[in-house]
Amino acid sequence: MDATATTDTGAGRSAASITLQNVGKVYPDGTVAVGDFSLDVQAGELAVLIGPSGCGKSTVLRMINRLIEPSKGTILIDGKNIADQDPVELRRHIGYVIQNVGLFPHQTIRTNVGTVPRLLGWDRKRIKTRSDELLDLVGLDPSRHGGRYPHELSGGQRQRVGVARALAADPLVLLMDEPFSAVDPIVRARLQEEFLRLQATVRKTIVLVTHDIDEAVRLGDRIAVLAQGGRLLQFATPAELLSNPASDEVSRFVGSDRGIRRLAVTSVKDAMRPLGDVEDVDRPPKVPANGTLYDALAAMLTADSLNVVVVDGDRPIGTVSRSAIFEVPNEEAARRRDETTTLA
Ligand code: ADP
Numbered sequence: 001m002d003a004t005a006t007t008d009t010g011a012g013r014s015a016a017s018i019t020l021q022n023v024g025k026v027y028p029d030g031t032v033a034v035g036d037f038s039l040d041v042q043a044g045e046l047a048v049l050i051g052p053s054g055c056g057k058s059t060v061l062r063m064i065n066r067l068i069e070p071s072k073g074t075i076l077i078d079g080k081n082i083a084d085q086d087p088v089e090l091r092r093h094i095g096y097v098i099q100n101v102g103l104f105p106h107q108t109i110r111t112n113v114g115t116v117p118r119l120l121g122w123d124r125k126r127i128k129t130r131s132d133e134l135l136d137l138v139g140l141d142p143s144r145h146g147g148r149y150p151h152e153l154s155g156g157q158r159q160r161v162g163v164a165r166a167l168a169a170d171p172l173v174l175l176m177d178e179p180f181s182a183v184d185p186i187v188r189a190r191l192q193e194e195f196l197r198l199q200a201t202v203r204k205t206i207v208l209v210t211h212d213i214d215e216a217v218r219l220g221d222r223i224a225v226l227a228q229g230g231r232l233l234q235f236a237t238p239a240e241l242l243s244n245p246a247s248d249e250v251s252r253f254v255g256s257d258r259g260i261r262r263l264a265v266t267s268v269k270d271a272m273r274p275l276g277d278v279e280d281v282d283r284p285p286k287v288p289a290n291g292t293l294y295d296a297l298a299a300m301l302t303a304d305s306l307n308v309v310v311v312d313g314d315r316p317i318g319t320v321s322r323s324a325i326f327e328v329p330n331e332e333a334a335r336r337r338d339e340t341t342t343l344a
Contacts, residue, residue, distance in 0.1 A: 015043040015205040016078035016172035018064060023073030024230075025059050033059040034230030036073070041222075043078075046199060046206040047235075048216040051226030051253075057209040060230060061175050064207060065094045077173060092116055095166030095174040095204070099182045102162070103150040109135070109161050110146035116169040134164040137201070139194055156187040163195065167202065176208040180215065192218055213254055217242070217261055225250050238265040263325070264294035268310050271296070271325050272318035275309070286311045287320070296320045 018041040025034045034056040041047040049057045062068040064075060066087040075082050082090055103112045113131040122130070132142035138160040150158055159180065166174055180188045180195075192215065199206065210216055216223045217238040225233040225241070227249060234246040242262035245251040254261070268291045285299035289312045296308045300322055307321040 014170065014172065015203055017041060017043045017076075018173060018205060018207065019074075019076040019079075020060070020064075021074045021076070023060070023063060023070050023075060025056070025063060025068060026071045032229055034063075034070075037226075037230040037232060038073075039224055039232065039235060041205055041207060043205050044203045046208065046219060046221045048220035048223045049207065049209045049226060050211065050213065050216045050223055051233075052228070053211060055226045055228050056230030057211075057226060058177055060226075061177055061207055061209050064173070064175055065091050065096055067091075067096075092120060092169060093171050093173070095168075095171040097162045097166045097174065097176040097179045099178040103158060103165070105150050108147050108149060109140075109153065110142070112150070112161060113165045113168050115165055120169055130168060131164075134168055135161075137167070137198065138164045140164070154187075155183045156191055159183055159191055160194075163198070167204070172205065174204045174206045176206060178209055178211070181210070181212070188215075195219070214261070217265055225253055260294070263297060264292050266293045267291075268293060268296050268308075268320055269318075271320045271327070272310050273320070273324060275316055275319055284309050284319070286316075288312075289317060293320075293325050297322070297325055 018039075020037055020039045023034060023037045024032070026032050037056070037060060039047070049060060051057055059068060063070045064077075064082075066082060077090075077094075103109075104115075110128065110131045113134055114127040117127045117130055132146060135142040135146060140157060140160055145153065145157065145161075150161070153161065159182070162179070166176075180191050183191065196219065208219060210219075220238055222235055222237055223241050224235045227233055233250050233253075234241060236244075236246075239262065241250070242254060242258045242265065245254055245258075251258075268287055269289065271293060284305050284307050285303040287296045287299050287308045287310055289310055291310075296310075299308050300306065307319050309316045310318045310320060
């Protein structure tokens with residue numbers, strides 16, 4: 001990966017905040033796709049929009065790059081009202097990735113990636129350098145894949161090209177509509193992992209639409225749960241959403257196995273105790289300090305052990321027991337206990 005990929009804006013910025021204020025969309029046939037929607041996405045944040053099919057996620061997303069004009073409300077990017085900007089010019093600074101990518105079939109991969117830089121009038125040498133840099137960044141070898149056509153790549157590779165193309169002119173914002181849902185689950189998991197690594201390098205402001213709660217939890221810094229008509233039910237970090245759903249509606253949506261999902265977004269450090277009572281630190285399975293409670297429980301079950309040792313590199317720094325995993329406070333459980341006590 002090449003960390004210089006973010007330097008092209010010249011202004012030294014690589015991400016912008018997005019503010020939606022009381023935004024609504026009524027389609028010409030009278031469908032109220034989005035009633036009144038407000039959201040603040042911070043610069044460099046990856047916000048996920050999730051909700052049932054038809055609840056208005058794509059409509060919200062496409063209002064941000066003005067592919068759809070809102071019927072009401074205001075959208076600000078870095079504090080500037082996008083209604084005052086030329087839509088074509090605006091879209092050149094907003095990367096857009098869709099399901100099935102939409103690559104131009106008769107253009108090579110390199111030419112596809114260079115689409116926006118060409119529109120911006122960059123010279124050919126700069127476009128080629130940038131395209132190859134981006135292909136490299138998304139894990140494709142420019143000398144092997146750059147001259148190929150889209151049909152000569154796998155679905156997962158095409159998806160990577162889609163991301164490279166969206167990042168080519170170093171946009172401040174990246175909009176992604178179900179970007180990984182067209183590929184099979186194994187490739188999807190790998191693409192998601194790679195994408196997280198990429199985001200750690202480029203730190204764009206990203207709004208990503210999905211209907212897959214696992215994807216939302218894996219990728220999102222914060223997750224916005226929507227209901228029909230673009231009604232915002234909750235906007236929270238994955239851990240907050242899973243441990244403290246704002247309503248029964250959210251609770252149902254995040255699923256009855258949310259307790260397990262919550263383990264996957266909670267750090268082992270939250271349940272870690274000092275090493276003191278572990279007699280032989282070499283015996284229990286090891287879990288890295290950046291691991292989750294899910295990793296810890298999985299390691300215990302695999303090794304049939306009652307505890308794990310948390311390591312920082314090779315150095316043991318603490319221990320987590322099976323019971324400690326279940327003692328990490330679950331705010332909702334605590335609230336229920338309080339309610340029960342009050343009723344009694
Ligand atoms: P989601 O992305 O959550 O599946 P959409 O934003 O695509 O939802 O759609 C929200 C609602 O608006 C749905 O009821 C859909 O049928 C309707 N809709 C979307 N596009 C149009 C359109 N061009 N004309 C009329 N209704 C539309």
